[in-house]
Amino acid sequence: METIFSKIINREIPADIVFEDDLCLAFRDVNPQAPTHILVIPKKPIAKLSDTEPQDQSLLGHLLLTATRVAKSEGIADSFRLVVNNGEGAGQTVFHLHVHILAGRQFSWPPG
Ligand code: AMP
Numbered sequence: 001m002e003t004i005f006s007k008i009i010n011r012e013i014p015a016d017i018v019f020e021d022d023l024c025l026a027f028r029d030v031n032p033q034a035p036t037h038i039l040v041i042p043k044k045p046i047a048k049l050s051d052t053e054p055q056d057q058s059l060l061g062h063l064l065l066t067a068t069r070v071a072k073s074e075g076i077a078d079s080f081r082l083v084v085n086n087g088e089g090a091g092q093t094v095f096h097l098h099v100h101i102l103a104g105r106q107f108s109w110p111p112g
Contacts, residue, residue: 005041005096019070023062026070026101035104036076040067046097049086067101076103083111 008015008027015027018038029037040063046052052060064082071077080103085092 001045001047001095003045003094003096005039005094005098006045009041009043018073019066021066023059024066026066029100033100034102034107036074036080036101038070038074038101040070040099040101042097047095048092048097049084052097063097063099067099071101071103074101074103076101079103081107 004013007013008017009025015030017025017027019026019040022043024040024042026038026040029039042059042063044056044059046056067082068077071080080101083100083102084098085100
C-alpha cells in the first residue's frame with residue numbers, strides 16, 4: 001500500500017535523510033517530539049510490526065542495529081528512546097513500519 005513513507009523511499013517527496021542502505025532508510029521526523037527525532041523504516045512495505053513474520057527476523061534486527069548506528073552518528077548513543085506504535089490505538093498514524101529514535105530531553109515513564 002502506498003504511504004507517505006513509500007513516497008519518501010521513492011524520492012517522490014523530500015525528507016532529511018540521515019542514513020540509507022539496501023534494506024532501510026532513516027530520516028528526521030517532520031514534527032519532532034524531542035530535539036532529536038528520527039524515523040528508521042524498512043524499504044519493504046510492512047504496514048505495522050504485528051504484520052511481520054518469522055522471515056522478517058533479520059530485517060527487524062537490522063532496524064534496531066541501524067537505530068543504534070544512527071544514534072551513535074547523531075552523538076546521542078548514551079541516552080535515547082526507541083518507540084514503535086503498532087495500530088491506531090497505540091498512536092500509529094502512518095501505516096508503514098517505523099522505529100522512532102527520540103533523544104535530547106528527559107523522558108518520563110510510563111509513556112503517555
Ligand atoms: P506514528 O504516529 O508512530 O505513525 O508516527 C508517524 C510519524 O511520521 C509522526 O511522528 C509524523 O510526524 C511523521 N511524519 C509524517 N509525515 C512525515 C514526513 N513527510 N516526513 C517526516 N516525518 C513524517
